[in-house]
Amino acid sequence: MMHYTIAVVPGDGIGPEVTSQAVAAMKKAGEKYGMEFTFNTVKAGGAAIDEFGECLPQHTIDVCKSSDAVLLGAVGGPKWDALPGEQRPEKALLGLRKSLGLYANLRPAMVFPELADASPLKPEILSQGLDLLIVRELTGGIYFGERGHKETDMGYAAYDIEQYSVGEIQRIAKIAFSMAQKRRGKVSSVDKANVLDTSRLWRKTVAEMSKDYPDVELNNFYVDNASMQLVRDPSQFDVILTSNLFGDILSDEASQITGSIGMLPSASLGEGNFGMYEPVHGSAPDIAGTGKANPMAAILSAAMLLRFTLDQKEAADAIENAVKQFLKDGYRTADLAGGADACSTEETGRLICERIQ
Incomplete structure (x- = not known):
């Protein structure tokens, strides 16, 4: 049984909602492929400003540095727009990348056949x-x-x-x-x-x-x-x-x-295998708490974490295949449903986890 420590930075807006589903997918993959995870949650962005008065506390940096990898949600929102540039939530992203030595950002872009009409x-x-x-x-x-x-x-x-x-x-x-x-x-x-x-x-x-x-x-x-x-x-x-x-x-x-920014993951890598993984989309505060957020980009970011940092290819494949099967089975999130019935954020995460084999 392999054990890994993951720093989780949920962030702002829909960040906590989609990140929780990515964590659930990692736990399910861990059960299937012999991995245990310790998830340490820390704050950055607007959430950190509200609690600590700064967008990137040193504690957050320290926890991230001591982890095997970082799973990030999203930061920012109109609540903090009036702050000076150096104090804005978005500075936390630049600060994390610099502090963690993450100089390479990988952003895959592909069209899932089931979503071709959305492009x-x-x-x-x-x-x-x-x-x-x-x-x-x-x-x-x-x-x-x-x-x-x-x-x-x-x-x-x-x-x-x-x-x-x-x-x-x-x-x-x-x-x-x-x-x-x-x-x-x-x-x-x-x-x-x-x-x-x-x-x-x-x-x-x-x-x-x-x-x-x-x-x-x-x-x-x-x-x-x-x-x-x-x-x-x-x-x-x-x-x-x-x-x-x-x-x-x-x-x-x-x-x-590709049809939806809600489908795209990303990885930020440094020397060795260390990386920070996050969905490409922003914090979307207008839909936070409504259950409309698409968690698939966050879940696919977790798959990238397994693949690039932990070298758990089979587990990464299992998560990616579960997302594909979710779409093949006809399920859609609000951003993809075109007005038809849509799965909520939590329901999407649950259905994908059920398909992790």
């Missing part, structure tokens, strides 16, 4: 397939660069500086190429090398890295072209490698063309 893309486009993985650099770039304010000839101004080092680019490129080797052997590197010096260094460094992966095909895209190609022909992409800012934008675009 905004035409059937003839989807018929070519949609199964891609976005590998986003997570702790560098403009989000973590120097920023400030100054007076200019046009008046008061603000600035944010984009910066990347060769080492930062190399380590994220290594993950992208390694992932491509396990998939269809293709990396699409996205930058803005026709304008930005950081992108020119990015493109040069990735090209040099590609020599170590002769079995992987490398293509380069400007970010504006990549965003267009994602909706024109998403089947051409396998692994998309890109920077923090561009990855943030492209991953949300990719999530929308």
Whole structure:
């Protein structure tokens, strides 16, 4: 019997609701595949501001660091919108990523056949397939660069500086190429090398890295072209490698063309196998407490945790197959039901757990 310690950060809005269903799925998989879990719940985001006066208490960081992995819900909401930038709930995410050394964000995007009608893309486009993985650099770039304010000839101004080092680019490129080797052997590197010096260094460094992966095909895209190609022909992409800012934008675009952002998990990885796992969707405070939240992205994030951090492939497969079977059996959550009868958050979690074999 293997034992693992998991830090759980439910967060705000629907975060606690969907995270509880992910925990239930992990417990069920543990029963089936010989694992025991200790789940330690800590606060971050708005919930931490309300209780501790800060979005990321040191205690939360310490518990996360001492765990095998972190399962995160979602943070933020209009309740805290009036706070200064450095005090907002969203800063907890950046702080966790930086404190835990999580520099690589993996966001898979695929269309479940049963949900193809929910995609905004035409059937003839989807018929070519949609199964891609976005590998986003997570702790560098403009989000973590120097920023400030100054007076200019046009008046008061603000600035944010984009910066990347060769080492930062190399380590994220290594993950992208390694992932491509396990998939269809293709990396699409996205930058803005026709304008930005950081992108020119990015493109040069990735090209040099590609020599170590002769079995992987490398293509380069400007970010504006990549965003267009994602909706024109998403089947051409396998692994998309890109920077923090561009990855943030492209991953949300990719999530929308799958039909529902409520279906998409993500993993944030650092050195070794440590990672933080979270659904792509936000805190959705407008539906918190109504039972309408779709927990499948959180449950699939738990499957990624089992796969990438704990190396429990069979258990991860079992959870993913249970989600697929839930959909094949005709069940839908509110975001997928199109006005028809829908399963509540808790009912969805229960039905998926029943299908974990």
